Amino acid sequence: MKHAIRISCTRRNLKVVRDFVSDFLATYHLSDLIINQIVLAVDEVVANLIIHGNGEDESQFLDVRVSIREQEFCIEIEDQNLTSYSPSSYQEPDLQEYVRIGKKGGVGMMLVNRIMDRVEFTTQDAHNLCRLCKKLG
Numbered sequence: 788m789k790h791a792i793r794i795s796c797t798r799r800n801l802k803v804v805r806d807f808v809s810d811f812l813a814t815y816h817l818s819d820l821i822i823n824q825i826v827l828a829v830d831e832v833v834a835n836l837i838i839h840g841n842g843e844d845e846s847q848f849l850d851v852r853v854s855i856r857e858q859e860f861c862i863e864i865e866d867q868n869l870t871s872y873s874p875s876s877y878q879e880p881d882l883q884e885y886v887r888i889g890k891k892g893g894v895g896m897m898l899v900n901r902i903m904d905r906v907e908f909t910t911q912d913a914h915n916l917c918r919l920c921k922k923l924g
Contacts, residue, residue, distance in 0.1 A: 791852040796841035804833050804851055811853050817923060825921060828902040829862055831895040832917055841868055858924035864917045
């Protein structure tokens with residue numbers, strides 16, 4: 788089973804994506820905890836792509852595809868932006884230092900990496916693809 792939506796790059800569409808993923812996962816009778824974790828991870832990545840990757844430019848779009856095969860949930864989020872996200876430059880933050888200095892934000896990708904089993908970013912020409920996968924069994 789595979790489903791897809793296309794959204795414009797505005798924060799208003801974050802709820803659309805959350806609902807899309809929740810509704811898809813609900814048909815598989817998963818625990819609320821697993822569904823909420825996956826939705827949180829997807830929301831963080833989509834928010835980063837909308838805000839940082841596409842500058843909230845409503846003329847840009849994200850294509851979102853979800854599937855479950857062999858007890859593994861996967862979501863692909865694709866844009867056609869000339870800039871690419873470089874996951875190799877990501878370093879997990881020092882949470883104790885963040886607390887010490889009172890820094891807010893900057894821990895979203897750490898959560899995504901801890902929730903999901905695989906987090907992949909690829910770029911080819913002007914296509915950026917993020918694939919997040921989590922084993923369900």
